[in-house]
Amino acid sequence: MSEWYTNDGKDSDVVLSTKACIVRNIKGYNFMPRLDDKECQSLLETIDKAIDKDVYVGGNASNIDKNTILKLTRLQILGREASQMANPERKAFYYNDDVSLSVAVGAGEHLTVKAMAAGHDISVYKKAEEAVLDLESKLDIAFSENYGFLTSNVRLAGTGLKVLYTVSLPAISKTEGGIAALSQRVGQYEWSIYPFAERGEIADSDVYIIASVNTLGVTEDEVLKRGEMLISDVIKAERALRDEIASSKKDQSADIYGRSYGTLRYANMISRSEALQDLGWLRLYHDYDDTGDINISWNTINKLTMDILWEPEAPTRKNSQSVASQKFRAQGIRKILKGAD
Amino acid sequence: MRCERCGKELTNRIIKINGVTYCENCARLMGYDRFLKDPSDLLGNPFSPLDQIASSLMQMSELDFGNSTLTCPKCGMTLREFENEGRVGCIECYNTFNDNIVREMFKQQGNSEYAGRLPAQSADTDVKTAEIPQEIKKEAPGKQKEIEVTEKNEAPTKEEQEKAPAGKSGKGLTLEQLMKADLGMLSDEDLEKGIKVAADAEEYKLASRLRDELKGRKEGEGNV
Numbered sequence: 001m002s003e004w005y006t007n008d009g010k011d012s013d014v015v016l017s018t019k020a021c022i023v024r025n026i027k028g029y030n031f032m033p034r035l036d037d038k039e040c041q042s043l044l045e046t047i048d049k050a051i052d053k054d055v056y057v058g059g060n061a062s063n064i065d066k067n068t069i070l071k072l073t074r075l076q077i078l079g080r081e082a083s084q085m086a087n088p089e090r091k092a093f094y095y096n097d098d099v100s101l102s103v104a105v106g107a108g109e110h111l112t113v114k115a116m117a118a119g120h121d122i123s124v125y126k127k128a129e130e131a132v133l134d135l136e137s138k139l140d141i142a143f144s145e146n147y148g149f150l151t152s153n154v155r156l157a158g159t160g161l162k163v164l165y166t167v168s169l170p171a172i173s174k175t176e177g178g179i180a181a182l183s184q185r186v187g188q189y190e191w192s193i194y195p196f197a198e199r200g201e202i203a204d205s206d207v208y209i210i211a212s213v214n215t216l217g218v219t220e221d222e223v224l225k226r227g228e229m230l231i232s233d234v235i236k237a238e239r240a241l242r243d244e245i246a247s248s249k250k251d252q253s254a255d256i257y258g259r260s261y262g263t264l265r266y267a268n269m270i271s272r273s274e275a276l277q278d279l280g281w282l283r284l285y286h287d288y289d290d291t292g293d294i295n296i297s298w299n300t301i302n303k304l305t306m307d308i309l310w311e312p313e314a315p316t317r318k319n320s321q322s323v324a325s326q327k328f329r330a331q332g333i334r335k336i337l338k339g340a341d
Numbered sequence: 342m343r344c345e346r347c348g349k350e351l352t353n354r355i356i357k358i359n360g361v362t363y364c365e366n367c368a369r370l371m372g373y374d375r376f377l378k379d380p381s382d383l384l385g386n387p388f389s390p391l392d393q394i395a396s397s398l399m400q401m402s403e404l405d406f407g408n409s410t411l412t413c414p415k416c417g418m419t420l421r422e423f424e425n426e427g428r429v430g431c432i433e434c435y436n437t438f439n440d441n442i443v444r445e446m447f448k449q450q451g452n453s454e455y456a457g458r459l460p461a462q463s464a465d466t467d468v469k470t471a472e473i474p475q476e477i478k479k480e481a482p483g484k485q486k487e488i489e490v491t492e493k494n495e496a497p498t499k500e501e502q503e504k505a506p507a508g509k510s511g512k513g514l515t516l517e518q519l520m521k522a523d524l525g526m527l528s529d530e531d532l533e534k535g536i537k538v539a540a541d542a543e544e545y546k547l548a549s550r551l552r553d554e555l556k557g558r559k560e561g562e563g564n565v
Contacts, residue, residue: 011473027432034416034430122470127462136461142432147442148455150435152440155449159457177528185525217452220464227470235473237408237526321460 004100005306009119014235019116020128023160025142031152040090041073050138056094070297073312075099158215165210170280171241173206189230207275246288257285266338269326413437524554
């Protein structure tokens with residue numbers, strides 16, 4: 001199983017990934033909260049027949065082994081919440097070769113199609129749309145002329161589309177009022193921004209999700225266009241601020257950059273939070289380091305960031321902070337950086 | 342004041358049950374007809390016992406909006422469950438709880454009309470990944486700053502301030518910086534100062550851009 005997020009992506013100094021999620025429900029079945037087990041089995045079978053087995057592997061979640069679940073979590077198909085795998089007999093997951101395209105059944109709505117790409121890449125929408133169109137041609141989809149595609153969660157009714165950019169913003173985060181100003185800007189586009197953290201977790205990095213909000217009153221095209229305008233602004237602002245910090249505080253920035261690399265490269269134990277902070281500094285000063293002493297690519301920085309962000313262990317759970325866990329994390333980072341050297 | 346159920350402007354009677362304001366029509370639809378008797382009918386009747394009014398008021402306070410008997414005939418979901426969870430149980434719920442769903446949609450998105458594609462039809466979109474010039478990132482350190490920043494807990498030292506690029510006037514931004522700046526990242530104060538700087542330099546186009554940005558923010562605040 002290859003890892004889609006290790007591909008070289010555009011603007012990957014700021015944008016870690018671009019995702020498009022489209023949800024759909026099938027006529028004749030209650031939505032998930034009101035679907036009894038017998039109906040649910042019938043729904044899973046109906047969808048299984050419609051899934052193109054030349055494109056996807058996977059199936060009922062109760063048949064997926066633990067290692068695959070961990071892999072699918074790291075590859076961002078599954079959330080890190082343990083509840084994602086509650087009632088596995090009521091869920092199914094299908095995914096393509098590089099796991100950049102997936103269909104989740106029973107995860108909130110009947111169908112959740114997700115396309116993902118490394119960096120800034122809005123072509124994920126077309127990829128998700130193609131997969132959805134294929135399913136729409138085979139299944140009787142719940143649709144109303146007034147509300148569009150009908151969903152259990154009424155906030156998704158309409159296009160059922162969410163576009164999400166995962167961005168790392170060390171310079172904006174370190175700038176006083178930076179995130180507040182950005183939030184205001186994002187709101188002007190009727191999008192939202194929130195720190196990378198799942199329910200009950202502590203936000204412990206400078207990674208944020210910028211996500212579309214509206215599914216009614218806008219076309220898919222408008223959502224995508226607004227998203228592209230917004231993300232361009234975000235990228236420009238982050239780069240300008242990195243430039244500002246790197247030049248106005250060159251000595252301090254260079255020092256922290258070197259220390260951060262040293263910690264990541266040689267630490268025997270490292271907490272998730274420390275590793276993410278260090279990676280934030282590497283990201284901030286990477287393009288300004290003119291010593292040539294540190295050799296690390298954007299690809300490696302991004303891989304490490306995503307590996308740590310999507311560790312199956314959540315930061316609030318005790319075992320994520322345990323000695324064994326910190327040693328295991330540090331060992332993984334050292335191995336990758338040694339390879340990069 | 343508006344009805345919290347249908348959103349209609351309340352012009353005639355205001356009915357408040359357990360803190361929720363309804364118009365007369367909605368209160369009737371919600372099954373609260375018995376409370377719609379005009380209080381003046383009771384007060385105007387010299388034989389109306391005061392305890393009848395009192396018991397009427399007591400009953401109203403005991404009412405619970407979520408206890409409404411409104412239930413989806415197909416899946417059995419109640420209005421209370423929908424209000425609590427924000428999820429519906431089946432397609433029929435969209436008819437059963439239509440008013441509440443529309444209200445929720447308005448609250449979240451400011452719209453309840455569908456504008457997207459039809460099933461099995463591709464969305465008409467030609468959006469491509471935006472090209473973002475790399476020059477900002479690639480420029481060598483020490484180039485002219487675009488936005489004034491102060492790092493958290495790390496105010497620039499006096500020495501650093503002295504080394505700051507020429508052309509930066511005190512706490513404000515220079516005309517050149519304003520021209521290059523991403524206006525969304527500027528504070529309201531910077532925008533106000535910027536308008537003056539631009540106007541003094543007779544850069545009226547820039548001044549109007551700054552003014553529009555500031556105006557847009559103020560209008561945005563008003564809508565919240």
